[in-house]
Amino acid sequence: MRQVSIVGIGQLPVQKVYAQSLRWLGATAVRQAMSNAGVVQVNALFAANMLSDELQNQKHLAALIADEAGLRGIEALQIRAATATGAAALRMAYLAVASEEADLAVAVGVEKMSEGAATPALAKALDARQEVVAGATLISKNADLMRLYMERYKMPEDGLVNFAVNAHQNALTNPNALFHKKISAKDVRQSRSIVPPIRLLDCSPICDGAAAVVLAPRNEARAYTDKPVHILASSVATDRFRVDDRPKPLTLEAARLSAQKAFRRANVNVQDVDFYEVHDAFSIMACLLLEAVGFAQSGHGWRLAAEKKIGLRGPVPIATMGGLKARGHPIGATALYQTAEIVQQLTEQAGKNQVKNAEIGLLQSVGGAATTVLTHVFGV
Numbered sequence: 609m610r611q612v613s614i615v616g617i618g619q620l621p622v623q624k625v626y627a628q629s630l631r632w633l634g635a636t637a638v639r640q641a642m643s644n645a646g647v648v649q650v651n652a653l654f655a656a657n658m659l660s661d662e663l664q665n666q667k668h669l670a671a672l673i674a675d676e677a678g679l680r681g682i683e684a685l686q687i688r689a690a691t692a693t694g695a696a697a698l699r700m701a702y703l704a705v706a707s708e709e710a711d712l713a714v715a716v717g718v719e720k721m722s723e724g725a726a727t728p729a730l731a732k733a734l735d736a737r738q739e740v741v742a743g744a745t746l747i748s749k750n751a752d753l754m755r756l757y758m759e760r761y762k763m764p765e766d767g768l769v770n771f772a773v774n775a776h777q778n779a780l781t782n783p784n785a786l787f788h789k790k791i792s793a794k795d796v797r798q799s800r801s802i803v804p805p806i807r808l809l810d811c812s813p814i815c816d817g818a819a820a821v822v823l824a825p826r827n828e829a830r831a832y833t834d835k836p837v838h839i840l841a842s843s844v845a846t847d848r849f850r851v852d853d854r855p856k857p858l859t860l861e862a863a864r865l866s867a868q869k870a871f872r873r874a875n876v877n878v879q880d881v882d883f884y885e886v887h888d889a890f891s892i893m894a895c896l897l898l899e900a901v902g903f904a905q906s907g908h909g910w911r912l913a914a915e916k917k918i919g920l921r922g923p924v925p926i927a928t929m930g931g932l933k934a935r936g937h938p939i940g941a942t943a944l945y946q947t948a949e950i951v952q953q954l955t956e957q958a959g960k961n962q963v964k965n966a967e968i969g970l971l972q973s974v975g976g977a978a979t980t981v982l983t984h985v986f987g988v
Contacts (some may be wrong), residue, residue, distance in 0.1 A: 616645025694943030779930025
């Protein structure tokens, strides 16, 4: 297997609503990433999208985007892993280059969540016969986890508020972020209740966006950029499908397993990680992931936020460009935005969001109720 590097990135600003079409958004992000890499052709394109079937009545999206981007004739496949879809496309592009099936591959994520009812479509990541029929949604399952966490570990009701505060603070200086509004702990506490104990500001927003990255063999990467970022590891693991079937639902076994595999392959440990782009679709998920990876002991992840240790200058910087909460979470595109942001951090192009002396970045993406978790480790 060849080692693989990222040599080009493209990001469209996340917006509440884009007037342009899904194909236009995806193709534009692809062209941006290819232009950034200085290439006019790639061998393969892997497109990440979760909701186009339901919201745009569109299947076969990868070939559509390839055609729109002027890349006819190449391999083009659509990839899905529920809310971890963007990371799955990144992994497929990584494997294509690593296996020598492609010398240049692009992973692109695109989503237009503004067109139609996104929440019931997202709920299809749960068990249709046992959960969805009972009215379960991703919000309600995360609310169940938050309620259980509060009961088991005696976390105060406002224990998670600084996850949202930190994300919004970091988004202020990210031009691609949806929200450029500072919020306070009081704002989070007083925001509208969605599914108790989850409130509005505990949740990532419905939004539109697209992002892409170009991958090349590491031994050729400097031919495309003088600042390549290397993918040190890519891994995936799964848990019992339903949260209710897990013996320890607060452990996030898939996150723990995929992180362990990635750390072994990258020959790093949690202490080597300089920043963590966490899947903070809900504040409780960010807390549980910090524990699963090893940044905090069980029952103590919330304290990292409460003690303000997750900021850009803290010991565990997370959501450095606003995260899913404040940059936005256009599902299929999310992990590709995070990957592009990791490239910006590791090449010292993150501006006011720059993490000092960053050399190792960690990305985790959660599919469904932490049923599937992908982990990627990046370095320079």
